[in-house]
Amino acid sequence: MDAEWAMTGLIMVPLAAAIVVYVTATRFVAAWGVAVAMLQTGLTFSLTRSILQSGPVQVPLGGWEAPLGIPLYADGISALMLIMTTLVGVTSTCYAAAYFSSLQRDPRRSSSQPSIQTFWPLWLILWSALNALFLSADVFNLYVTLELITISAVALIGLAGKAQALVAAIRYLFAALMGSLFYLLGVALLYSTYGTVSWHLLAETVQPDVLTWCAASLMIIGLLLKTALFPLHFWLPAAHANAPAPVSGLLSGLVLKASFFVILRLWFYVFHPVMPASAGWMLSVLGSAAILWGSIQAIRQQRVKLMIAYSTVAQVGYLFLVFGLACEPMGMLAWRGAAYLAFAHASAKAAAFMVAGSLMYMVGSDHLDRWEGIGRREPKLIFTLALAGVSLMGLPPSAGFIAKWLLLNAAIGHGRWEVAAVIVLGGLLAAVYVFRIIGVSLSSAVPMPEVAPVPRMMRWAPLVLAMAVIVGGIVTTEPIRLLEIGAPPIAAREVAP
Amino acid sequence: MNQILLWTMLVVPLLLAAVVVTRADSPILARLIAWAAFPGVLLALVPPFQIEVPWLLLDSRLGVDAVGRVFLGVTAALWLAAGWYASAYLANDARRHVFQFFFLLTMAGNLGVTVAQDGASFLAFFTLMSLAAYGLIIHDHRAASTRAGRVYLMMTIGGEMLLFMGLVMAFHETGTLVFSDLSSKLALSPLRDVVLGLLLAGFGIKLGVMPLHGWLPMAHPAAPTPASAVLSGAMIKTGLLGCLRVLPLGMIALPTWSDICLVLGLLTCLLAALIGMTQRNPKAVLAYSSVSQMGLVTVCLGAALVKPQAWPVIGSALLVWVVHHGVAKAALFFGVGIAGTRMPSATARYLITAGLVLTALSLAGLPGTMGFAAKTALKYSTANLESWNEALAWLLPLTSVTTTLLVSRYLWLVWPGRHAGHGRLSPGMVIPWGGLSMTVVAGFFVMRWQTLVNPAWTTLAPSDLWIAVWPILIAVALAGTVILVARILPTNVTVMLAAFRIPEGDLVIPLIATIYRLRRRRYRVTAVQLPQRSRRLQQALEETVVPRLVQWLDRMTRSLENDLAAGLLLVLLAVAMLLISMT
Amino acid sequence: MTYPTLYAICGVVLFGIGFYGTVFCRHLIRKVMAVNLMGAGVFLVMIALAARTPSGAPDPIPHAMVLTGIVVAVSATALMLALIRRLHHQTGLTELPDQMEH
C-alpha cells in the first residue's frame, strides 16, 4: 500500500467511522471500533514499513502544496508515535468494548454510567485527531488537531458524569484552551514574521530575533500547560483520575504525548538553532522538579488512580529532560531516550490505568484500603500492574529501562550529575508507589475480598499492553532505528551552564 | 594390602557409627564395635609406607612411618581395650548407642591422626576426634559433665583455630603441607617462631600443658571410664604427635623454645601433681597425673630443641613415654571402674589391688616396669643440657617424688574394699585391664629386644635402680607421714584441711565464670538496648519528622496546585523563557 | 506605525484581558467569556498582521486560519457551557471549588 494512502487512511478511517457511528447510532457500535482498530493496525504497519524502507514521507493532502494545502509528513518519530497510538488505541478499544458491553448488561450500573453511544464517536474522533497531529507538517494544523484532541478528550472525561469528573473536565478544558490560545498567538507571530506555517520552511528561515523568541516562548509555554509540566500540572491529576476506566489510559498515554510531540517538533526541528541552551535547560529543570514533585505526590495519594495520575506528572518530567541534554556529543542519546520514553510511558501508563479501571470496576472504588488483598483474588491484574510498574520504575527488561538508560547515559556523558541523580531518584520513588499498591494488594491481613465479575477482555487487554512494554525493552533495535529516520540535527553546541 | 588395611581402619569405625545411629542393637554389632580398632593394631605391624591421596581434602598423604607406627600401635591397642571394656561397662546403659556412636567417631579420628602425613588431613582427623570426644565427655549429662564439656569444647575450638592459623602460615612459609617437608622447611623460614608458637599452643591444649590444661582435669573425670582411658591414654598423645610432626627436631637448635618447653614442662609436672593430690575423685587425680606426665614429655621436647644432635635418643625416649604412659594410664582408669565394683572374692580383690599398685608404681618409675624405662630415658634425654644441668639434677627426682605421691593418692582413693562396691565385676572389664596391667611389666622386657629403645634404659643396673627407687621411698615415707599426721590431728583440723580443695580444672573455673558474666552483660547491651534505641529513633521520625514533612507538602500542594497559582506561573514561565532567550 | 499595528497591539491587550479573566474570574460563564476574549485577541492579531502586507491586498491564509479558529472556539465554548450546565444541574455549582478535590 502507498504511504500516502496509509497516512490519509490513518486520519480518515476513524473520522469516517466516528461520523457513521454517530449518525446511524448503530447497536453494534463496538464492532465498528474494533474494525477501525484492525484497520489502523494494518495502516500503521504499512506506513512504518515504508518509512523504514524509504525514509520520511511528505504528502500534500488534496493535492495542494504548502502553503495553501494541508501537507502531511511522516518520519521516524511520527511513525513511533503512530505505533504507540495504535498499540494503546487497539487495546483500549478492546477494553472499552468489553467495559461498555458489561455495563449495559449490568442494570445496576448502566444508569449511573456513561453511555456507549457517546463514547465511541468521541474516541474515534480523538484517534483521528491524534493521528493527524502526528502527521501534521504545519504548525497551524497542529493547533487544529490539538484543539480537536482537547475537546474530544474533555468530552470523554465528562462522560463519567459525576461531579468530580465534571469539575476536573472543566478545569482541564480551561487549561487546555488557554494553552492552545497561547500557542495560536505564537503561530500568529511566526506567520507574520516568516509568512509560512510549514515547520519545514520555518526551520529553514527562522532567525534569532525578539519576535521569534516571543513566538517560541508563547507556543512552548502554551504547550507546557497542555502537557502538564510541573508547575502547570494542576489540572492533570483530577482529570486523569476521574475519567471513566477506558479513558484515563488514553488521556495519560496518548493525549499528553500529543502536545509533547508538538514541543519536540518545534524545539528540535524549528527553534533549535535560535533558542539558547539555557532555555532548554530551564525546561529540564522544570522536568526534574516534575519528577520529584509528581513522585512524591503519587506516594502521598490514597486513591490508586490519583497515584497513577501523579505518576504521569513525574513521567512527563522525564520527557522534558531531553531539552537540557540534547547537545553534542550525547544529544542523540537523549533525543532517542525521550522519544522512546514517550512510547514506553504511553503503553505502561495505559496498562496501569486499565488495571486500575478493572479493579475499580470489581471493587467499586480505587481507594487503596479497599484494595487490600485484591491481588490474591486477581493475580493477573496485579501482575500486569507490576509489569507496567517495571517500566515506570525504569527497571529492565522494559522499554522504560532502555529509555531511561539513554537519558542517563546522556546526562552522565554531559557531566550532569544532578540530572542523573534525579533520573535515578525518580525511579526509586516510582518504586515506592508501585510497590505500595502491590504490597497492599497482596496483603493477607484481611479475608479474601469478594469482587464483582469482570469481562475477560478487561484482564487481557492491559496484560497485552504491559507485555508490549516488556517486549519493547527487548526488541529495541527496530524502534531505535526508526528514530534515526528524519532525526533532527542536534546542533553541536556547548552544554548549558 | 597395606592400603586396604589403612582404609579399613579409617572407614570401618565410620561405617559402624553410621549403623549405630539407626539404633540397631544386635550382639554382632556390639562385637564388631569392640573389635573396631583391630585393623589399626594390624597396621602398626606392617612396615612403614606412605600413599598419596590427591582427591582427599587438599591433596592428602596417609601412611605409617617409624614414629607414627608407635603411636598407632598404642592408640589402636588402647581403643581395642577400651572397646572391650566399654561393651561390658555400658552393657546396661540405655543410651549405649549414643556412646558407641561418639566412641567410634573419636576412634576413627584418633587412628586417622596417627596415619595422617599432611597438615590438612591431620587437622581433619584431629578435629573429628576432638569434637566427637565431646559426646563422650558429656555422656552422662550430669551438670559437671556438661560444664566440663563446654570448657572442653571452647578450648578445643580455640586450639583448632590456633592450629588453623599455624598451618596456614606454615603452608605459606613452606609451600607444602606434607609433614616431612614442612618441618624441615619451616626450620629455615623467617616466620618460624610465630608459626611454631601457634602450632605448639594448639597442640599444647590437647597435650594439656599448663596453662592450657584446664579442660583436661574437668573432662577426664566426666567421661565414662573407658572414654577417660582413651582420652588420657591415647588422645592427648596426638598433641605430642602433632609437635613431633611440625617441630624441626634434630635439625636446628631453638634455645628459646627449648627454655619455654622446659620451664612449662617442669612447672606442669610439679604443679599438676600438687593440685592432683588435693583431688577426691580418683579420675581427677589421674587426669592431673596425665597433665603432670605430659609436663615431663614437654621437658623431653625442650631437651630435643636445645640439643638437636641428641634427637635420636630423645625421640626414642619420647616414644617409650608414649607407650608407657598410654598403657599405664589406661590401665589405671580401667582400674577405677574395676575397683569400684563388688569383688567376687578376696583373691580377686588381692589380685586387683596388686595390679593397681603395680601399674601405679610403674607410673612412678618402678624398676621392672615400663615406667622405669621411661624414667631412665628421660634422664638420658636431659643429660648435658648445659644451663639446665643443675636445676634438672634436683627437679627431676622431685617430679618422681610428686608423681609417686600422686599415684599414692590415687591408690588411696580407689583401694579396693575400702568402699562398698556396686555392680558386678565382669570379665569384659577385667580382661582388658589385666592385659594392660601385665603389659606394664611385659612391655619392659619386650623393649629390651627393640632396636628402637636404648639398651641402657632397660638394663637394671643397681645404680639406676637406686636412683629410681629412692624418690619412691621418700614419697611413700611422706605419704605415710601424712596419713599418720592426719590420724593424730584433731578432727576439726582435718575437716578444715579437707575443705580446702582445688576444683577440677583449677585456673579455668574463674576464667569461665568471668566470660559468662561478661557475655550476659554484653547480651543485655546488644539484645535489649539496641532495639530500644532504634525504636526511639523510629518514634522520633514518626512523631516529628514525618508529620512536619507532610504538613509542608500539604501547604506546598495547596499553594501550587490551584488555578490562580497556575495562571501566574504560566505568565512567569513565559516571561522567563523570553528573557532567557534574549540573553 | 500603521493602523493594523494598532489593532495588533489592541489584540494583544485583549488577549491579556482575556487571560486575566480566565485566571481570576470565579464564575464559570465569565471564565468562558474570558477565554473567548483571549481567542478574539489572537484572531485580531492574526488579521491585523495579515493586513499589513506591503502589496496592500490582505494575505488570505490568516483569514482561513481565523475562520477555522472561530469554528473551533465556538465548539469549545459549546462544550464548556454544556459541561457547566451539567455541573450546575448536578451540584448547583457555578464556580470551580477552590480546594482541589481529587
Add this chain to the structure above:
Amino acid sequence: MTIHQWLPLLVIASSLIPGSIIFFLGEQQIKLRTALNLAGAVVKILLVAFMLWGVSINQDYQVRYGLVEGLDFALHADALSLLFVSLAAVLWLLTTIYAIGYLEDSPHRRRFFGFFSLCVTATTGLALASNLLTFLIFYEMLTLTTYPLVIHRGTPESLRAGRLYLLFALTGGAILLLAVVWLQTLVGPVEFSATGSLAQTDPALYGSLRLIFAMLIVGFGVKAALVPLHVWLPQAMVAPAPVSALLHAVAVVKAGAFGIVRIVYDVYGAEFCRQLGVMIPLALVAAVTILYGSLRAVYQEDLKRRLAFSTISQVSYIVLGTAIAGPLATTGGIVHLVHQGVMKITLFFAAGNLAETLGVKKVDQMRGSGRRMPVTMAAFTIAALGMIGIPPTAGFVSKWYLGIGAAQADQWWVIGVLVASSVLNAIYFLPLIYAAWFASPPDAWPDERPRGWFETSPALLFPPLITAVLTLLLGVLAGLPISALDWAKLIVLQEYAP
C-alpha cells in the same frame, strides 16, 4: 544460530518457560505444575552438565543481541559463570522439591512457584551474563522476582520486610545503574574479560574509576549484605523457608557476591584494582561485615534470624577472598560461593523442617529436637560445623584457601578475622547443636504435626540430607578433579594467566 549460541539461552529458558507457564495454570493443577517445575529443573541440570562438559573441552558458548548501540545483551558461559550456574541448577532442583513439600496445601502456590522459577531464571542469567549491562538487567529482574516471594505470606510483617528489601535492593540497583552508565561513558561498553578490561585506562580517570568502583560495590553490596547495607536481610526472614534457603544460598546474596567477584576480576582486573588501591578498603568492609554478622548472630533468639546474620557474615568471606586478591585467596572466595550455598541451604532446610514439623522457630525451643528429627538435625549439624570451618567439611576448604591466600598477599590480619569469625560461628552454632542433641526434649512441641513413616515428609527430608552429604563430600573430596575447588582453581588459573 548454532547450538553453541542456543545453549545459554536454553539454560535460561529451562526455568523461564516453566515459570511463565505456571502463571497461567490453575491453582489446583498441582500435578502438572509439579511436573513442569521438576522437568525444568532436571532439564536445566542436564543442560548445565552438557555445558560443563563443553567448556571443559574449550567449547565457547556465547550469544549476543544488540539492544541499542553500546547496549548489548550478551551471554557467555565461562568457567566462573558455570560454577554459579551449576550451583543454582542443583540447588534449584532441591529447593523445588523442598518447596513442594513445604507449601503443601498452602494458598497461592501458583504465584510462588512461578516467581520461584523466574527468580532462578534471573540468577542463571546473572551467572551467564557476559557484560555489565546484561548483568544489571538480570540483577534488577532478581530484585523484582524475589519480592513476591519475600512477601508471600502477605502478613503485615512480611509486607514490611518486603518494603525494606525493596528499599535497599532498588536503591542499590539505582546506584549500580548510575555507576554502570558512568563507566560506559568513560570507557565504552564493559565486557567481562578474564583479566579485567580497564587496565589500559587513562590515569587521569583513576579518580572517577575509584568512585565508580565504590558505587558498584555499594550496588552489589546491598544484595551481598555488606555492613551497613545488610539491614534488609534479617527482616526478609519472614519469607517461607524455601525462599530463605534460596535467597541466602543462591539467589540474592550470592548474586551480590558474584557481582563483586565479576567487578573485581572481570571488569577492573585484580592487578588494576590493587593499582587503584581499592582492594584494602573492600577487604576491610568485608572483614567488618564478617565480624559484625557473626557478633549479631550470637544474640539472635529467632533461629532463622540467627541464620540470616550468619549469612551476612559468611557471604563476606567471598568478598574478602575477592578483595585480598592473589590466586589462592581468589580460589577461596570463589569456592566459598559454592560451599556457602550448599551449607546455608542445608541450614535453612533444616530450620524449615523444624518450623514446619515441630513448630520450632526460636533457638530455645530446639532442645531435644535431634531426638525427634535426627536426620534433619544431623544435616543441620554437619552444615553448622561446615560454617565454623571444621575440617573435613566444605567450609574448611574455603577457609583454608582464604587463609593461605591472605598469607600469600601478606594480609595477616585477615587470618585473625577468619579465626575470630570461626570462633563466633562456634559460639552461635554449637549451643544449637548441643541443645538439639543433648538437651532433653520438651513434653510437647509447640506445634507438632504427625508426619507418618519418616520424621517429616520425604520432600522435606531428603533435600537437606543431600545437601548435607554434599557439604561433606565437597570438603572430603576437595582434591577430586570435578570438585568445586578444582573448578575454582581452573577459574583462577585463567584469571591470573599471564
Add this chain to the structure above:
Amino acid sequence: MTVALWILDGLFCGTLIWLAIQTLISTDLFKSVVMFIILGLLLALIWARLEAPDIALAEAAIGAGLTGALLLTAVAATSQPKHSESEEDPQ
C-alpha cells in the same frame, strides 16, 4: 481622512477594550453577556475595517450570534438555584 481613520481606529480599539473589561467585571452576569455580544459585533466591524469581510460575516453569525445565544441560555439555566446555597452573584 487619515486622521479621521486614526480616530475611528482609536475609538474602536478603546471601545473594544472597555467592553472586554466590562464583560469581566460587570456585577450582573446577564449584563456581562450582553457586553460580550456587543463586543462580538464590534469585532465584526473591526474585521471589516481590516479588509476581512468573510471573517466579519462569520464573526457576526457565529462569534457574536451563536456564542451569545449559547451564553444566554447557559446563564438562564444556571441562574435557577438548585440548592439553597448556590447563590448566583460572583461578587
